[in-house]
Amino acid sequence: MDPDNLSVVLHAKGDLRLEQRPIPEPGPDEVLLQMHSVGICGSDVHYWVHGRIGDFVLKEPMVLGHEASGRVVRVGTGVTHLKPVFYHFLPLKGDRVAIEPGVPREMDEFFKSGHYNLSPSIFFCATPPDNGNLCRYYIHKASFCYRLPDNVTYEEGALIEPLSVGIHACRRAGITLGSLVLICGAGPIGLVSLLVAKAMGASQVVISDLSADRLAKAKELGADILLPVKREDLPEEMAKRVESMLGGMPHVSIECTGVESSIQTAIYATRSGGVVVLVGLGASMTTVPLLNAAVREVDIRGVFRYCNTWPTAIAMLASKRVNVKPLVTHRFPLEQAVQAFETTRQGLGVKVMLKCDKNDQNP
Structure with a gap:
């Protein structure tokens, strides 16, 4: 050796x-x-x-x-x-x-x-x-x-390691056939979440990012709708744009940036009874519209890495369901x-x- x-x-x-x-x-x-x-x-x-x-x-x-x-x-x-x-x-x-x-x-x-x-x-x-x-x-x-x-x-x-984050997030979100999905952030984790969401049956996925290049990569990987974001955009206005683009509020929002305004957008955008999954890690203390989520029964779920995902990921890659x-x-x-x-x-x-x-x- x-x-x-x-x-x-x-x-x-x-x-x-x-x-x-x-x-x-x-x-x-x-x-x-x-x-x-x-x-x-x-x-x-x-x-x-x-x-x-x-x-x-x-x-x-x-x-x-x-x-x-x-x-x-x-x-x-x-x-x-x-x-x-x-x-x-x-x-x-x-x-x-x-x-x-x-x-x-x-x-x-x-x-x-x-x-x-x-x-x-x-x-x-x-x-x-x-x-x-x-x-x-x-x-x-x-x-x-x-x-x-x-x-x-x-x-x-x-x-498979980053892909596993997407698998775990989409499982926690309960994505299924016909789900409308918002993904905040088109970095590596946002992109693998996109791949998994589509493989699990999401009918339409809108993905947001500051970077035009990353949004272009998201389009290449199967995103249905691209949402360019500016730092000065207001969360409630962004949520309305998401609803307009999708033709309805998403069942699931997967937040992959950890940015406070993006988390707020995800909560405002998600339909009543839906799920927001927090994947991105940001500040230890974050201001969010908790009452808005509570009275609309929007579940906010955390994600910490993954578990029991490698066999699923290998099967998805071997079958070419995910690229x-x-x-x-x-x-x-x-x-x-x-x-x-x-x-x-x-x-x-x-x-x-x-x-x-x-x-x-x-x-």
């Missing part, structure tokens, strides 16, 4: 470095992966720029990256469902897998009830103090690695990670993908 384990390590706010780290050994229930494709998330950039997200504060060097896929190189003694590159010295292909980055550390009440994403003891890649997988080699719990079908690429496998490939607009080899992060920070394109296997830079 090549001893090169180049890793993207954040040492402190603004201090991003490429450095060699030892190749780890998998435990009994773990696998060692040769990483292939890792997407850069806004949270990775936020840690780089600010050194923290809310209560999660960088206190020691941390490997970044959590949107990832790779190939199984070694398996722990207790792993039977995944095949490594070598088995009893016989060469095998090694299973290609997508990685679910959030792993419960204990079987608590949240794990038992199927809401393991809410467990306070969860391990999550690239969230202090846990390292991520933006490196050549990485170990992960085998039960949170999912085999990819032959017709699903590594990049699609890496994109995430257009989301990738930039690719960089691992050696150019700093340039890749700067590209993401500047808001260029949609999804920046880092290629970790120096011998295979293909999607």
